[in-house]
Amino acid sequence: MIGTSTVEYIFIRSCTLFLHNIAPVSLLYCVLLLHPMPAALYINRLPLPIEAWLVAEAAFFAIFFLPYRWHLQRSAIHPILPPREERAKLFERCNATVRDPEKYLSKWFLGAKEEHIKRENVKEFFRWAFLNTGQTNNEDEEEIEGYVKTMEKLLGRNIPLGKGSARSIRTVTDPATSEPLRHDGDLIWTELPTFGYTFTDELGNFNPLASNITNDESRRWENATTFFAQLTSASANTDFSLWALTAFQYAFGPWETPTSPSGIAVQAACL
Incomplete structure (x- = not known):
């Protein structure tokens, strides 16, 4: 079992650094082989087994890993938004059930303290909750600002400007497809399979x-x-x-x- 000494820590960090850089180094090596370089940058060919390994790593990194990472990070496809009037009614219905606004807001931000929940955090949460987006859109800012002001009335205080360290609860999505997460074929948040x-x-x-x-x-x-x-x-x-x-x-x-x-x-x- 690996201990906690300085030498062992350096060993683990070195291994991590090596593994993280295999693909970029492999890609750089392939570029140097294929592209004509000045004599000063000429490199000697590595043994064939090592060269074959580096080429395979570079091919996997460029052909599979990068496109797949882009695919995983793309925005989720959300259902069509209801009209603004319906969103406002939903917001009012949610507020009507709130007995302790401070606790309500904190719970949606994973128990974060008041000083860590600022105006931009609340706006970001409302964009996700009522607009199904994490992107800022000038056309929707008036609506979001109205929700924030209503929340301030519930709290009985102003929400500080800026963005704090708090993170709000979000819907669970499958990272492979960006679709809502399912369990045994049922939607987690809709059909409640568990x-x-x-x-x-x-x-x-x-x-x-x-x-x-x-x-x-x-x-x-x-x-x-x-x-x-x-x-x-x-x-x-x-x-x-x-x-x-x-x-x-x-x-x-x-x-x-x-x-x-x-x-x-x-x-x-x-x-």
Whole structure:
């Protein structure tokens, strides 16, 4: 196993530098071989096996790697944008559900602190959320600026000018195709293919009858139970009513060992 000494660090960095520069050096060597050079720049031919390896590296780098990297970095293809009026209504609907604007904004920026979230960060986030783009367009600046001002009213403060170090949550895309990421053929953010077992893990790994439950764990379990109860009542496609039986058992028994139900168990059953 590699240690942490200075010599070993230098060795690892040297290996990394060597591997990173194989392709550029190979390409440069091929250019020098093919292009007439002044006598001062003339180079001796390397042994045939090494030369063949360098040519192969250069060919792979130029023919496959560079085009494929360009392909991966191209902009994603997004659906047609709804009209501005509909985008504004969506923005208002989102704001209507916000109880704690500071926490809301921070969560969208991965828990970043207030001083790290500046005006350009918020604009960048709104462009992605409502315009499906990361590019600045003068035609849309008035709309984005309006969203920022509305957010400032919610926050009760001005958002500082400039751009901070915060990064917002973005949609998950497949780097190979730039298409929305799928799991077993289903869209991650639309069809929620992992929702079922995530739900099971979230609620099944918590025992409300345990004696060492923290306040944060109780609040998290209560919020999750409330969410799934409301989700069940709101849609016929999401039925988690079987979990209610488990909640009733936690609250009213029968239990494996004689015990008294905790407050959180009874509260969850009432939800």
